[in-house]
Amino acid sequence: MTAASTLSAVEIIGHRGASYDAPENTLASVNLAWERNADAVEIDIYLSKDGKIVAFHDKTTKRIGGRDQEVKDQTFDELQTLDVGAWKNAKYKAERIPTLTQILETIPAQKRLFIEIKCGPEVLPQLKQELAASGKTPAQTAIIGFDFDTMQQAKQLMPEREVIWVFKVKQNKITRKWQHKPSYYIQKAKEANLDGLDLGYNGFVNKAFVQQAKEAGLPVYVWTVNKVGDAKKLAEMGVTGITTDRPGLLLSALKPEK
Numbered sequence: 162m163t164a165a166s167t168l169s170a171v172e173i174i175g176h177r178g179a180s181y182d183a184p185e186n187t188l189a190s191v192n193l194a195w196e197r198n199a200d201a202v203e204i205d206i207y208l209s210k211d212g213k214i215v216a217f218h219d220k221t222t223k224r225i226g227g228r229d230q231e232v233k234d235q236t237f238d239e240l241q242t243l244d245v246g247a248w249k250n251a252k253y254k255a256e257r258i259p260t261l262t263q264i265l266e267t268i269p270a271q272k273r274l275f276i277e278i279k280c281g282p283e284v285l286p287q288l289k290q291e292l293a294a295s296g297k298t299p300a301q302t303a304i305i306g307f308d309f310d311t312m313q314q315a316k317q318l319m320p321e322r323e324v325i326w327v328f329k330v331k332q333n334k335i336t337r338k339w340q341h342k343p344s345y346y347i348q349k350a351k352e353a354n355l356d357g358l359d360l361g362y363n364g365f366v367n368k369a370f371v372q373q374a375k376e377a378g379l380p381v382y383v384w385t386v387n388k389v390g391d392a393k394k395l396a397e398m399g400v401t402g403i404t405t406d407r408p409g410l411l412l413s414a415l416k417p418e419k
Contacts, residue, residue: 164397167396167397167399168393168396168397168415168416169415169416169418171395171396171400171401171402171403172382172401172402173199173405173411173412173416174199174200174201174202174203174403174405174408175191175194175197175199175201175202175203175405175406175408176384176404176406177204177218178190178191178194178202178204179193179196179197179406179407179408179409180406181387181407182407184245184248184249184253185218185225185249186204186216186217186218186258187216187245187253187256187259188256188263188267189253191204191264191267192267195267195272197408197409197412198409198412199408199412200272201272201274201303201402202264202268202272202274203276203277203305203404204216204261204264204274204277205218205279206261206279206280206284207232207233207279207280207284208280208284208287209232209236209237209240210233210235210239211236211237212287213237213260214260214287215237215260216258216259217279218279219232220279222235225243225245225248226240226243226258227243227244228243232280233280237260241257241258243257243258244256244257261276261288262291262294262295265291265295265297265302266295268297268301268302272301273300273301273302274301274302275302275303275305275404276302276303276304278304278308278312281308282308282310282314285311285314285315285319288304288319289318289319292322299321299322299323300323302322303324303325303356303357304323305325305326306326306327307327307328307329309349309353312325312353312355313353316354316355316356320354323356323357325355325356325357325359326346326349326350326353326355326357326358327360328346328360328361329360330346330361330363332363332364332365343365343369343373343374344373346358346360346374347373347374347377350379355379356380357379358374358379358380358381358382359381359382359384359404360381360384361384361385362383362385362386362391366395366398368397368399371398371400372399380400380401381399381400381401382400382401382402382403382404383395383400383402383403384403384404385404386403386404386405387406392405392414392415393414393415
């Protein structure tokens with residue numbers, strides 16, 4: 162592979178949409194990422210009190226929305242009263258928390274949505290139903306999340322969907338040793354029949370790790386990368402995808418032909 166084709170092969174994923182410019186996890190942000198030609202978009206989901214799947218990152222609506230209450234303790238109608246756009250920019254005033262169904266409808270052909278589960282396995286039956294009803298192909302969605310047990314259950318319930326485990330590798334401040342070796346994450350994911358690894362960007366991510374994971378049949382995704390130089394380095398290491406708040410910027414640098 163040439164250097165140029167290595168760069169252009171990487172999937173550029175809009176983190177919570179194009180969240181550098183638009184309010185995260187809103188239709189405005191998701192649609193802006195598609196407008197900027199992102200290969201994929203990542204969103205976060207919770208289950209509302211009355212069983213609707215909504216796109217939201219935090220456990221409570223305090224930081225975005227101004228109401229200090231957990232998402233799971235609010236009905237969909239209550240969540241709809243919150244303005245989740247004005248905090249970012251006055252032009253997004255009155256932006257509302259979208260449903261997963263609304264976001265699924267935005268996915269263009271040949272693009273896909275990464276759905277990060279922020280709650281627990283209680284969302285899975287409803288998620289399965291909404292994905293099946295969406296009319297999108299299984300290849301157009303991937304389920305991701307930090308909670309290993311939830312990912313394991315997601316894969317068992319939806320074997321046709323790509324399920325990717327998200328994790329952050331901790332480093333001992335004194336010894337500088339990583340909490341676990343690459344083989345720990347690879348083996349754990351393989352045993353649960355998962356489809357990929359998605360980790361925070363730090364020194365743990367290197368060519369040897371990416372190669373080892375790929376040889377085990379596990380593509381590697383890295384978050385959250387907003388600098389062109391970092392993105393190019395990761396592309397050269399062979400990562401499959403890069404999650405970024407700035408999909409437009411990374412695409413223009415890595416895939417100028419798009």
